[in-house]
Amino acid sequence: MIEGEIDVVRRDGLDHEAAITTHGAGQITGELSQLSGRPSIARGRAGVRGCVAVSFDAAHLRALVVGSAEVGEVIMRAFILRRVALIQDGGSGSVLVGVTGSPDLVRLQGFLTRNGYPHIALDVSSDGEGRALVERLGVLPAELPLMVSPHGDVLRAPTDAEAGVFLGITLELNPDAVYDVMVVGAGPAGLAAAVYAASEGLSVLVLDQRAIGGQAGASARIENYLGFPTGISGQALAGRAFNQALKFGAEVAIPLEVARFDCDDPETPPNTSLRVELTDGRAVSYWASPIEAKLCEGEVVALVGGGNSAGQAVVFLAPKVKRLHLIVRGKGLQATMSRYLIDRIGGLPNVELHVGTEVIALEGDRTTGLTAAVFHDRSNDATLHCPLGHLFLFIGAEPNASWL
Ligand SMILES: Cc1cc2nc3c(=O)[nH]c(=O)nc-3n(C[C@H](O)[C@H](O)[C@H](O)COP(=O)(O)OP(=O)(O)OC[C@H]3O[C@@H](n4cnc5c(N)ncnc54)[C@H](O)[C@@H]3O)c2cc1C
Known part of the structure; x- marks a missing residue:
């Protein structure tokens, strides 16, 4: 900004507004959305004395960030910290209204969390504002959860794909564009490929069917990644890599699944389709993020798996x-988990280790949820009936490459 002031405010779709800061001459406005030209999450207004500012579109902003290392560092640091503050402080982004712990609400919370999009969830039975919105719109229970955009538009029971388009997380693809490189998967490998290709000046499109970070995005703390001696959460690692890829101009479109690879016509752009499956239920989870931890707080749970991902969880x-x-x-x-994790688990008084054991049955139904599991000790053929409310599975993943 050259002179005057810009008042920056956070705003959610329920018309709550709160001041964030006032920028003066010499300062920059904006946060991560501006780097890729996605819809703004916070708002800026000229102050009472007006303002004179230089505006940058996404392409020119990236040219500025890449062109000068010092300016680029200041802008990237500010944008990342501002997004973190928007996520942590609430009051901006999307408002979800639904039944706490219901599979669809948990799925949408996971989708937004893993894609670094600020949001809050209101329980329809205990939150007055959430209930009032549902009554005002005449929403049926089957149409929950509601997703409210920062501008007040409402979507009923959206899929992840619909939510991505609605909130501007999913990039609008130009079917005529031809990219130098297409990367399928925004896990650590995909994002690394995107950073290196884009920083060499190639045009890059990254597609992922779910979220940035891949499996690593589900890790509570990664301690063996080079350059992070104190460890880093999978989401923080994914966020850094994602922003680095955006900085060099890579385009990242999520959630889009690549269904087919068409080699016949080199002029044909990659064939993509919107398709996302619901794989998580209320009581069975394939990762352990703060959302799942909250769901089973104070409960008895079981976790299946002996690898490092199981250990971290x-x-x-x-x-x-x-x-x-x-x-x-x-x-x-010993054969499957790192020593440091085995030692930490040994020091946890409420963890009971069942070796040589498998889960042979689960009990419960849609109303009660999971109520118990039956464990089978293979060494003596004994079974143990164990009341519990949540099961975590960390039993490996198969590469999704048959389409290739
Ligand atoms: C909970 C957990 C903790 C872990 N902790 C550690 C650790 O501490 N240290 C360590 O070294 N490793 C750890 N790992 C393993 C590590 O995360 C993986 O080795 C790493 O993520 C592999 O990276 P990748 O990019 O090759 O693949 P992935 O992370 O598997 O990413 C693949 C991506 O491709 C997407 N995709 C697949 N098919 C398609 C398609 N057709 N169209 C569009 N998108 C598609 C997926 O949605 C996914 O996002 C952990 C794994 C888990 C699950």
């Missing part, structure tokens, strides 16, 4: 739950 969950049964099919953890 145990260390993360155990302080939050009443008791955690760790179910391992092998004879112990």
